[in-house]
Amino acid sequence: MHNLIMSSILCAIRGGPESQITLNKAMEMASQQNLILNLVYVVNLDFLSTITGVNSSVAEEELHSMGEFILEIAQEEAQDKNIETKSFIRQGNIAEEIIKLANEINADYIVLGKRKATQEQATTEQSVVLDFIEKIALETTAKIVIAENEIKE
Numbered sequence: 644m645h646n647l648i649m650s651s652i653l654c655a656i657r658g659g660p661e662s663q664i665t666l667n668k669a670m671e672m673a674s675q676q677n678l679i680l681n682l683v684y685v686v687n688l689d690f691l692s693t694i695t696g697v698n699s700s701v702a703e704e705e706l707h708s709m710g711e712f713i714l715e716i717a718q719e720e721a722q723d724k725n726i727e728t729k730s731f732i733r734q735g736n737i738a739e740e741i742i743k744l745a746n747e748i749n750a751d752y753i754v755l756g757k758r759k760a761t762q763e764q765a766t767t768e769q770s771v772v773l774d775f776i777e778k779i780a781l782e783t784t785a786k787i788v789i790a791e792n793e794i795k796e
Contacts, residue, residue: 650676650678650679650751651678651679651680651681651748651749651750651751651752652669652672652673652678652679652680652681652750652751652752652753652754653681653683653741653744653745653748653750653752653753653754653785654666654669654680654681654682654683654753654754655683655684655685655737655741655753655754655755655756656682656683656684656713656714656717656756657684657685657713657756658684658709658713661756661757662713662717662756664756664790664791665754665755665756665790666682666717666720666721667790668754668788668790669682669754669788669790670720670721670724670726672752672754672788673721673726673727674724674725674726678751678752679727679728679729680721680726680727680728680729681728681729681730681731681744681748681750682714682717682718682721682728682729682730682731683730683731683732683733683740683741683744684710684711684713684714684730684731684732684733685710685732685733685734685735685737685740685741686703686706686707686710686732686733686734686735687734687735687736687737688702688703688706688734689736703734707732707734710732711732714730714731714732715730717730718730729748731744737775738775738778738779741753741755741779742778742779742782742783745779745783745785746782746783746784749784750783750785751785751786752785752786752787752788753779753783753785753786753787753788754788754789754790755776755779755787755788755789755790756789756790757772757789757790757791776789
């Protein structure tokens, strides 16, 4: 009995120029290896706990709409390149939601972006990013691919 489950990539995007780099890397891999591209946008409301007077259900709705919009654009871009895509919106802790989805769809690869560290917080940000990547690597069977920022300032 052949395994009929196609190999796939999970690509986490959040919009903006850095996500484009991540998406480009994922599309390049999907295209070269004929893989299904699964796009995920995670709605994370943790930052709201620090802001007073915010209606969290309104914020949640707005972030959901934004996520759908970002995923729609990414999906159209991939489909223009004849890449089969699926998109998911999840809500909660970003790393945990990526892990859960990667395990659900049995992703072979997870393509993640790498935020540029700012001067003031370079070391803290780098260690947070490394912890995030390490957590995902430990809790999934997927190979982690980091889309490096190739834009020169």
